[in-house]
Amino acid sequence: MALRLTDTVRDHCAAVTAAATAVRIDEAALERIAAGAWDVVDPGLDARRHLLDGEPEDIAMAMLIADAINFGSGWFPTLRKRVDPATGRTLSGSITIAWALADHHRAHGVWTATELQATRADALAALLGQRPDHELMSLYAQALRSLGAFVGGRGALGVIADARGSADRLARSLADGMALFADTGFYKRAQITANDLALAGVATFTDLDDLTIFADNLVPHVLRCEGVLVYDPALAAHIDAGRTLPLGGAEREIRAAALVACERLAPALGVPPRVLDTWLWNRGQDPAIKARPRHRCRCVFY
Numbered sequence: 001m002a003l004r005l006t007d008t009v010r011d012h013c014a015a016v017t018a019a020a021t022a023v024r025i026d027e028a029a030l031e032r033i034a035a036g037a038w039d040v041v042d043p044g045l046d047a048r049r050h051l052l053d054g055e056p057e058d059i060a061m062a063m064l065i066a067d068a069i070n071f072g073s074g075w076f077p078t079l080r081k082r083v084d085p086a087t088g089r090t091l092s093g094s095i096t097i098a099w100a101l102a103d104h105h106r107a108h109g110v111w112t113a114t115e116l117q118a119t120r121a122d123a124l125a126a127l128l129g130q131r132p133d134h135e136l137m138s139l140y141a142q143a144l145r146s147l148g149a150f151v152g153g154r155g156a157l158g159v160i161a162d163a164r165g166s167a168d169r170l171a172r173s174l175a176d177g178m179a180l181f182a183d184t185g186f187y188k189r190a191q192i193t194a195n196d197l198a199l200a201g202v203a204t205f206t207d208l209d210d211l212t213i214f215a216d217n218l219v220p221h222v223l224r225c226e227g228v229l230v231y232d233p234a235l236a237a238h239i240d241a242g243r244t245l246p247l248g249g250a251e252r253e254i255r256a257a258a259l260v261a262c263e264r265l266a267p268a269l270g271v272p273p274r275v276l277d278t279w280l281w282n283r284g285q286d287p288a289i290k291a292r293p294r295h296r297c298r299c300v301f302y
């Protein structure tokens, strides 16, 4: 039987972390977190930032669309950010994009697979409130055209049905079906898509809790702020100066170490990695944590 996608991720991250030269896990800090009396809960999806009411096909397609462009953190400092009208706080890059998409879906309906295949960067930029010439907009348009071809005539619920109740199989279908999901060794967006479809109530997976964390740039940053991840001085200086990292090398060590640390923290805290991920990610929205630079890598994976 072929290895499960999540098993390949765990094996890859264990190997990268064992051989890492620029990032290490601080055992004492990890034990401190593991022993803490934290209330680790998954807050679920925010109904303002995601389309959660309507026909299941629309909710499922809206989530596939959101997660097909749930990347770009390396460019986020160059994006125009929305302000939350309820709090007056500037929203993060990914929340800015997700919320703008949800508003569009509520007002104009959810794109069909055929419409997705005709996505243009300039029209998408206008919808997302961004400059039409921003390179992330052309990458987003490419991702959505690819999603349209991937979904085809089966619809979003058909994509889910083809996973036959397995989150791992759904993630594998995305990773094998679209180049921009082929985040080998981490499969962050392929995995978070399965989690999001389940959270949105349009999919049921028997192996959902086997997902790993969704290795982005914020979860490792929260762990670094807690002292769990320690970067060598040159890497720390590079990141603290706001300079981007190339794909591969140090950024892979950072993501892999975060995953390995969470593989140990999750059972200690009595939650699956997917719940720990969301809890850590939401803590990362804290202004004090956001004030410290996190690593930035301009890629299509996170």
Ligand SMILES: Nc1nc2c(c(CN[C@H]3C=C[C@H](O)[C@@H]3O)cn2[C@@H]2O[C@H](COP(=O)(O)O)[C@@H](O)[C@H]2O)c(=O)[nH]1
Binding pocket: 045, 046, 070, 071, 072, 073, 076, 092, 093, 094, 095, 192, 196, 213, 214, 215, 216, 217, 218, 219, 277, 278, 281, 302
């Ligand atoms: N590990 C993990 N990474 C996540 C999310 C979310 C939030 N969306 C989720 C929320 C509800 C649904 O569950 C969505 O899936 C975004 N990201 C990633 O963070 C990165 C930074 O973004 P920011 O802080 O905006 O700059 C970016 O690469 C973004 O792709 C998450 O929950 N976990």
